[in-house]
Amino acid sequence: MMNRVVWILDDDSSIRWVLERAFKGAGWQPRLFAEPTFFLQALTESGGETPALVLTDVRMPGTDGMQVLQEIQQRFADIPVIVMTAHSDLESAVKAFKGGAFEYLPKPFDLDEVIAIAERAVKPKQQESSEAGEKVPEHADNDTGNDTGIIGESAAMQEVFRAIGRLSRSSVSVLLTGESGTGKELVAKALHDHSPRAEKPFVALNMAAIPGELIESELFGHEKGAFTGAQSRRAGRFQQADGGTLFLDEIGDMPLAVQTRLLRALAEGQFYPVGSHQLATVNVRVIAATHIDLRKAIDEGRFREDLYHRLNVIHLQLPSLQERRSDIPALAEHFLFIAAKELQMPQKRLTPAAFGQLQTAAWPGNVRQLENTCRWITVMASGDVVDVDELPADLQRIAAETAGESVGQVSILGTGEQDSEQQASAVVIGQKLQNNWREGLQAELLAALDGTNNTRCAEVLAEIEQLAIDAALQQTKGHRQQAAERLGWGRNTLTRKLSKR
Numbered sequence: 001m002m003n004r005v006v007w008i009l010d011d012d013s014s015i016r017w018v019l020e021r022a023f024k025g026a027g028w029q030p031r032l033f034a035e036p037t038f039f040l041q042a043l044t045e046s047g048g049e050t051p052a053l054v055l056t057d058v059r060m061p062g063t064d065g066m067q068v069l070q071e072i073q074q075r076f077a078d079i080p081v082i083v084m085t086a087h088s089d090l091e092s093a094v095k096a097f098k099g100g101a102f103e104y105l106p107k108p109f110d111l112d113e114v115i116a117i118a119e120r121a122v123k124p125k126q127q128e129s130s131e132a133g134e135k136v137p138e139h140a141d142n143d144t145g146n147d148t149g150i151i152g153e154s155a156a157m158q159e160v161f162r163a164i165g166r167l168s169r170s171s172v173s174v175l176l177t178g179e180s181g182t183g184k185e186l187v188a189k190a191l192h193d194h195s196p197r198a199e200k201p202f203v204a205l206n207m208a209a210i211p212g213e214l215i216e217s218e219l220f221g222h223e224k225g226a227f228t229g230a231q232s233r234r235a236g237r238f239q240q241a242d243g244g245t246l247f248l249d250e251i252g253d254m255p256l257a258v259q260t261r262l263l264r265a266l267a268e269g270q271f272y273p274v275g276s277h278q279l280a281t282v283n284v285r286v287i288a289a290t291h292i293d294l295r296k297a298i299d300e301g302r303f304r305e306d307l308y309h310r311l312n313v314i315h316l317q318l319p320s321l322q323e324r325r326s327d328i329p330a331l332a333e334h335f336l337f338i339a340a341k342e343l344q345m346p347q348k349r350l351t352p353a354a355f356g357q358l359q360t361a362a363w364p365g366n367v368r369q370l371e372n373t374c375r376w377i378t379v380m381a382s383g384d385v386v387d388v389d390e391l392p393a394d395l396q397r398i399a400a401e402t403a404g405e406s407v408g409q410v411s412i413l414g415t416g417e418q419d420s421e422q423q424a425s426a427v428v429i430g431q432k433l434q435n436n437w438r439e440g441l442q443a444e445l446l447a448a449l450d451g452t453n454n455t456r457c458a459e460v461l462a463e464i465e466q467l468a469i470d471a472a473l474q475q476t477k478g479h480r481q482q483a484a485e486r487l488g489w490g491r492n493t494l495t496r497k498l499s500k501r
């Protein structure tokens with residue numbers, strides 16, 4: 001009979017409890033551990049009765065989950081380990097995968113997803129749908145732990161971090177898609193920095209930024225006199241990126257003739273520089289990016305289908321800023337900090353209303369537009385505390401349109417003239433508002449708990465959850481997937497909760 005024993009290590013009793021229930025419900029036999037030392041002791045004494053699967057938290061007192069992962073990898077390499085963490089960022093995702101984790105789960109997670117991953121982890125190896133592309137078995141662990149500067153805690157960005165982590169042991173081709181300014185180049189660099197090629201060059205070339213007739217020689221280099229203006233021999237970006245990564249931005253703008261040459265160079269690892277009869281041999285990983293729909297370009301005969309398939313081994317779609325509004329405050333803080341440093345000016349602080357305004361704006365230029373807006377605010381806003389009326393005009397227009405609707409603070413704080421002292425107090429008023437609803441809620445909960453009827457508290461909590469569900473569905477016009485993302489759940493969880501109404 002198949003081993004269905006799962007060991008769960010987490011210092012948080014509520015997490016242990018929900019996971020135990022979920023696993024039992026799915027026909028597993030969970031064994032729970034609150035401390036790494038007991039867990040490792042049990043593993044040592046297991047005498048061949050090892051679990052089929054381990055789930056471990058990262059941050060725990062004493063030994064942390066990464067050390068547990070390392071121990072398991074060294075002693076019981078066959079046991080798949082799922083790493084869970086509440087403090088998820090790119091670095092921990094990469095660390096987990098590099099350490100050999102089967103999967104990395106940012107908390108809060110969807111229980112249905114956890115069970116599905118668990119089933120996948122214990123599936124016989126030959127059934128596993130392995131990721132295409134070369135895998136590097138022994139990797140040089142060149143993860144320096146440096147902050148790559150990719151900010152994002154939204155579910156959509158967690159997916160991106162997870163993908164970067166999962167790809168950190170391979171040199172497979174990746175196609176990045178997403179609107180302009182969503183961070184495609186940043187992610188390409190992170191993929192390189194967390195790959196076995198990190199010590200080699202990362203070379204970027206933007207097809208849209210150079211004239212079409214020069215793209216070929218830019219890519220493959222040229223001999224002296226190969227064309228008018230080629231006064232000396234020059235190595236192309238391919239040669240410069242040898243051993244490393246070549247990032248081809250706006251690949252959809254590549255002329256068809258160059259696409260043909262690129263395809264051949266990728267297939268054979270060899271090419272002739274322009275005007276040369278000597279073959280150049282290179283080993284380059286290509287990461288391509290585009291903001292256009294390449295499938296449509298293929299249909300219209302503007303892009304080669306075979307090249308598309310070669311580049312699109314792994315596809316990563318980056319979310320627009322609208323799809324990850326919850327990240328806007330952290331991004332804005334980050335860009336205000338950077339702008340202040342760059343421009344040697346005091347760092348501006350935003351009132352809650354101004355933050356609210358940034359969160360409701362449309363951002364067609366995505367993160368780049370937000371970055372520029374923060375620079376603008378740093379230079380143009382007069383006081384150190386910035387309210388809605390000091391935001392750029394186009395953002396204020398949205399303020400007028402939405403006043404009294406979603407961001408209550410806008411109308412309460414006013415958008416009229418305020419001196420900086422008043423603006424400073426605006427922050428305090430905003431906090432008071434937030435405290436008021438907290439106080440009200442706390443009073444309600446205290447009343448609910450003051451008595452013998454314990455179910456009342458559960459009812460209040462369920463009611464709050466329902467309100468949050470309604471708000472999310474209202475905001476996303478009933479789109480369940482998007483609503484679930486805003487609530488930090490998987491779609492199945494939302495469906496399950498709705499079905500209980």
Ligand SMILES: Nc1ncnc2c1ncn2[C@@H]1O[C@H](COP(=O)(O)OP(=O)(O)OP(=O)(O)O)[C@@H](O)[C@H]1O
Pocket residue numbers: 149150151152178179180181182183184185186187249291331367368371
């Ligand atoms: N998640 C993020 N955290 C911090 N900065 C970000 C993030 N995403 C994007 N940026 C910043 O936003 C700007 C635009 O990002 P980037 O150039 O990578 O976007 P892009 O998708 O490649 O744009 P384009 O398609 O126009 O080339 C950069 O300055 C980048 O540093």
